[in-house]
Amino acid sequence: MPKLRVHNLSVSLDGYAAGPEQGRTNPLGVGGERLHEWAFQTRTYRQMFGMEGGDTGIDDRFAAEGDVGIGATIMGRNMFGPIRERWESEDWTGWWGDEPPYHHPVFVLIHHLRNAVAMRGGTTFHFVTDGIEAALARAVEAADGKDVRLGGGVATIQQYLRAGLIDELHLAIVPVLLGSGERLVDHLEGGVVGYECVEFEGSPAAVHDRLARSSA
Amino acid sequence: MPKLRVHNLSVSLDGYAAGPEQGRTNPLGVGGERLHEWAFQTRTYRQMFGMEGGDTGIDDRFAAEGDVGIGATIMGRNMFGPIRERWESEDWTGWWGDEPPYHHPVFVLIHHLRNAVAMRGGTTFHFVTDGIEAALARAVEAADGKDVRLGGGVATIQQYLRAGLIDELHLAIVPVLLGSGERLVDHLEGGVVGYECVEFEGSPAAVHDRLARSSA
Numbered sequence: 001m002p003k004l005r006v007h008n009l010s011v012s013l014d015g016y017a018a019g020p021e022q023g024r025t026n027p028l029g030v031g032g033e034r035l036h037e038w039a040f041q042t043r044t045y046r047q048m049f050g051m052e053g054g055d056t057g058i059d060d061r062f063a064a065e066g067d068v069g070i071g072a073t074i075m076g077r078n079m080f081g082p083i084r085e086r087w088e089s090e091d092w093t094g095w096w097g098d099e100p101p102y103h104h105p106v107f108v109l110i111h112h113l114r115n116a117v118a119m120r121g122g123t124t125f126h127f128v129t130d131g132i133e134a135a136l137a138r139a140v141e142a143a144d145g146k147d148v149r150l151g152g153g154v155a156t157i158q159q160y161l162r163a164g165l166i167d168e169l170h171l172a173i174v175p176v177l178l179g180s181g182e183r184l185v186d187h188l189e190g191g192v193v194g195y196e197c198v199e200f201e202g203s204p205a206a207v208h209d210r211l212a213r214s215s216a
Numbered sequence: 217m218p219k220l221r222v223h224n225l226s227v228s229l230d231g232y233a234a235g236p237e238q239g240r241t242n243p244l245g246v247g248g249e250r251l252h253e254w255a256f257q258t259r260t261y262r263q264m265f266g267m268e269g270g271d272t273g274i275d276d277r278f279a280a281e282g283d284v285g286i287g288a289t290i291m292g293r294n295m296f297g298p299i300r301e302r303w304e305s306e307d308w309t310g311w312w313g314d315e316p317p318y319h320h321p322v323f324v325l326i327h328h329l330r331n332a333v334a335m336r337g338g339t340t341f342h343f344v345t346d347g348i349e350a351a352l353a354r355a356v357e358a359a360d361g362k363d364v365r366l367g368g369g370v371a372t373i374q375q376y377l378r379a380g381l382i383d384e385l386h387l388a389i390v391p392v393l394l395g396s397g398e399r400l401v402d403h404l405e406g407g408v409v410g411y412e413c414v415e416f417e418g419s420p421a422a423v424h425d426r427l428a429r430s431s432a
Contacts, residue, residue, distance in 0.1 A: 013387070013425055014401045014408050015231050171229070173389065175416035175425060179409045185230045192230050193395045200391035202418030209229055209391060 002140050003147045003167035007066030010035035010172045016181035017154045024082040027095055034176045038205035039063055048101040058203045071143025073106045074135050076156030080108045093117055105142040107135045132159050154182040172206040218356050219363045219383035223282030226251035226388045232397035233370045240298040243311055250392045254421035255279055264317040274419045287359025289322045290351050292372030296324045309333055321358040323351045348375050370398040388422040
């Protein structure tokens with residue numbers, strides 16, 4: 001069975017996966033970019049954005065695993081666009097320019113149906129209005145035997161966690177205190193139940209935790 | 217100025233510093249002992265309880281720092297006794313037997329005044345009924361120029377955090393999911409504000425974060 005996997009989800013020491021006041025000028029919330037500094041130092045992320053160099057240690061190994069064996073991506077509207085502004089009726093095609101770093105079908109959960117948009121480099125954005133299970137079914141079909149990656153935002157990950165649909169979850173805990181924003185462990189009706197930590201390894205920039213469904 | 221320091225505060229990956237249903241049979245809450253496994257593997261903790269051996273790596277270094285330069289301890293009633301049961305009127309003298317591992321004055325925040333109790337090995341339990349600032353003032357005086365250590369439980373640490381009285385906070389994040397219990401970052405009216413992470417170092421058993429007041 002193909003898996004639904006979350007990778008490189010950065011969380012502050014105080015539990016926030018995004019800063020407050022997300023919007024067009026602060027896609028990750030105020031201070032939220034500090035959560036991702038570890039990732040942007042890796043060779044994997046630098047290559048993704050056309051840059052040379054970068055670290056090749058533990059952080060890079062985890063960053064790179066997020067693309068291995070993935071055939072489609074699902075994301076919420078908050079990751080695709082600035083949630084507090086009206087963009088669904090506009091020509092908004094995400095934060096990533098003409099050639100987004102996906103190179104496969106991406107299913108975006110939104111409220112108003114839009115036509116699919118094919119971008120340069122193999123990414124096609126499909127818009128899904130009938131919920132998280134429908135999006136997963138379509139993504140699994142599009143992935144054609146490969147796994148599906150679940151992006152953000154935090155609310156979308158919480159929805160899939162509540163529904164018990166996530167198979168693997170990689171968190172990167174970073175030495176940052178945000179003080180406010182969107183907490184990962186929230187709105188879960190009982191926490192991250194049914195998972196166990198199967199990998200736990202740190203660099204000076206981040207501690208990587210890989211959670212998987214408990215076998216019990 | 218003497219500092220108020222928290223050490224070896226273990227927190228699960230999902231943010232809990234104690235399990236649910238704390239009481240006499242589960243002093244740390246259900247599953248809460250899993251938070252402290254890293255500590256009980258260290259030489260420092262094993263010595264504290266009269267055992268030989270133990271790890272001497274990173275975990276032990278952090279465990280041992282908790283005793284350096286400390287002249288008095290403050291703890292809440294939840295750390296001293298089973299909070300959900302009546303013990304204040306009994307002869308309860310803590311969880312630690314006749315010779316508690318403090319060896320200095322300990323100030324316990326409770327609701328009903330009791331006489332101080334001198335234990336074997338230099339620990340004296342003093343009971344404070346007039347609040348956290350009074351307890352701190354008495355502990356600072358008793359510490360006689362040394363620092364004061366703040367123990368638990370979680371609610372007591374939150375009270376001191378809200379009041380801005382903690383100078384240093386050492387967290388040990390462990391690869392455990394508790395799913396419920398007492399969250400450290402809760403009831404804080406805006407998070408752990410005014411602190412920054414000044415040390416971040418991991419072992420396979422725990423990631424140690426040392427937070428200190430921001431110099432800004």
